[in-house]
Amino acid sequence: MISIVKKITAAVSSFILTNAKSDKIFAEYYKRTVRGTEYRRQATNYRAKEIKDWTMAMMVATDPDNPRRGNLMRFYQSLMLDLHLMSCIDNRTLPVQCAPFRLMDKNQKEDTQAKKLLEKPWFMDLIRLIAMGAYQGTTLIEMIELNDKGELKEVTEIPQSNFIAQKGIVVKEEYDEQGVSYKEGVYRNYYIQIGNDWNLGLFSIMASIVLAKKLGLGSWMSFIEKFGIPPIFAITDRMDTARRDELFEMLSNFRMNHFAVLQGNEKIEVPDSNGMNAYHSFDDLLKKCDEYISKYLLGGTGLTDEKAYVGSATIQEHLLKYRQQVDKLVFKYYLNEEVFPRLVSLSSVYQPLANLTFEYDETETLTLKEILEAIKSLSQHYEFDIEELVRMTGLPIVGVKKLFGAPEPEPEPQKKKSEPGAKLNYPPFNYLPFGRQGLVYAATWDKTTERIAEKIWEEKMEAKDLDKDLTLKYYSSLNESTKSGWGKGYYTEELTGKLRNNLLQAAGAKSYRIINELSDLKKQHTGKDDYTESAKKLINLYNATYQVVENKFAANSAGSARDYNEYVKEKDIYPCLMNRTMGDNDVRDAHAVNEGVVKPVEEWTQIPPYDPGCRCWLEQTTSPATTNGMKNLDGKWANNPALSGKIFTENNTYFTGIPQEDKLPVKVNTEQMKEYMPYNRTIRVGEERTVFVNDFADRRDLESNLKAAKLIAEKLEKDVYIRPHKQGVAGEKNPELGIGRPGILGDLKTMPHNEPGNFFNNQLKKANKQGCQYVVVDISKYKGDASDLKDKIKKAVIYKDQEVNQNVKRLIIIRNKSVIQLSRMQIIKDRFSDLDLLK
Structure with a gap:
């Protein structure tokens, strides 16, 4: 009889569920009274914490017989009031939250519709909760609440005081011995534990530093309260009690009245407190604590210090990316292995996720500027689809301009054209391939270079006269790169003023070189069209290829010079510098031999970059100087701009290529260019x-x-x-x-x-x-x-x-x-x- 009733009940249930609308089913589910395990949330208590609170919380949390995390949770809540600490955590967490992702099926095809299921606020909260597990230790997340559409409404963190990971239970009161299991039974599909049962998180390691910072800040406030307003003394020759009482009352009201009536030799003194360098004592402590926090969480201080320099900040950015990559891998694991199966069992809305895998979209997204640079770079070799360019850039491209001059004729078998610059004995960059075939960049052959080429063809220009527009163009490009490498304060520092003078001289010397080589080209060609095509190739080589290399070298040199100035200031702490390479397969043998060379700070007359393409860097160290010195440095480039005030030395081929009789005219004409800077x-x-x-x-x-x-x-x-x-x-x-x-x-x-x-x-x-x-x-x-x-x-x-x-x-x-x-x-x-x- 019972089996017949069960069969009838099952049939009726199946019929009702089959014919009922899904939104009504979800609505009834949404109205259910049971909402997960019960626990009593406690008020947050921000009482001042001390070392003894930390040690006690750690001891209770690691008790092998009865571990409890309530005290540790409240201690961590106090730590999270530190703004610098939370800023560092945001620097690691926000890139994970904002990282683009894809949902891929077994055939590696993206499902864009299913992706919309995750584009919800609860998903952002989930990422942060999983990420926070690394800092606060074992974290328990509840996923049970659905809205009337059958979608997950929110994710909730169970307070650490209300679950015991070692037993796998949620307790109603903090010190209850019994609770509801979240690892087994009916609730196991609604809870996710992040981290192992005994994980205490990174906060347990950083606690002493944050406590020291809080103590320093509190001591500073006490100091201000006691000594912020200096004491006042009244000095008098009178010994009678009546006058003493008058002076006492006068001083009591002095700060309010700001005047006093004195007699005879009486005077009021405010002692000088300038000798007490309290500000630096407290401020240095806070800064040092912040540095330790930044180094531990981010790999360095360059991303949180407003005075960070480009060279060191770039390296530290790479170190931070490694940490963020680990954070991404951890989240990816929990989402695919723990969250998706629970979502599928929680609601049929998430059924598409059953056969999908979460992957981060690591493809690079170019900015409009980067797209245009890529187009400019590739246009000399390839043709582009105009409609696709319009779609990618949003620019209304209506046609293609014709370049100056006629197209290059087919070469005759028995006759070869001489390449531009074939007579050069001093190529500016030995490592670059000389000469490039095909069309030139549109931006390199402009009205200025066309005008110069025309005047040279007509023999109306000499190299030593230079050209204002060309020199200004090169200077502006080098100056912008140097500014980006130096950073804040570029136009106010004395050293950068010297660097700009050097950049202008280099721009003038480069202009001389180009005009001189265009004159040589004229001698090699009898027809203007052939001359123009060769001139375009030469201009492209200097304005595109060489200029990119020079700009990068200038930026890296400026950043390195600024770093060196800081090293000089700190040489009492770090008396030496160590030469370092990137340690990868791209390091050239000539640079690899200099790995680990150590010299006193003041002996580094040549600092990275030692030549274009150099990726070496200097590291502060207390290690003693090594016996082996630097080798294989290119005298045309290697230099210390912080000491010489120059990025491009007099040994650079732009300068050495100027004949002696033209050196003074070129120098004077370059100085005259300052009028137009x-x-x-x-x-x-x-x-x-x-x-x-x-x-x-x-x-x-x-x-x-x-x-x-x-x-x-x-x-x-x-x-x-x-x-x-x-x-x-x-x-x-x-x-x-x-x-x-x-x-x-x-x-x-x-x-x-x-x-x-x-x-x-x-x-x-x-x-x-x-x-x-x-x-x-x-x-x-x-x-x-x-x-x-x-x-x-x-x-x-x-x-x-x-x-x-x-x-x-x-x-x-x-x-x-x-x-x-x-x-x-x-x-x-x-x-x-x-x-x-x-x-």
């Missing part, structure tokens, strides 16, 4: 005015020029330009300011002492020879009344009833923070009333 450093003054600083502003006067420029911009509401300084150019007067525009010249003249003498006459005469319309005079050292200077000023403009120094149209006078402007007409007509404003 950019003003890359800008300083905002107020809301509307700007001070522009040229890349080649004279650093000797830069501080005083900046001070004057800011005052002029603020008080007179004019943009001010600090102009380039040209060295070694005969007859160059170097006016250093542009008022309103770079071409409206001005110069700063500072009165050196209190006596004006012939100062105004002499300085306006100099400014007149400089072609200045403005003369900026700083009279801050003058102690007298400014109105007494009017006769001196007028004599500098009118002498014996004749106007003199007629280039000068306006006089700007600065006194401390006051600024006035006098026009030439005001001076001639004795309108000096504005001098009264210079107090």
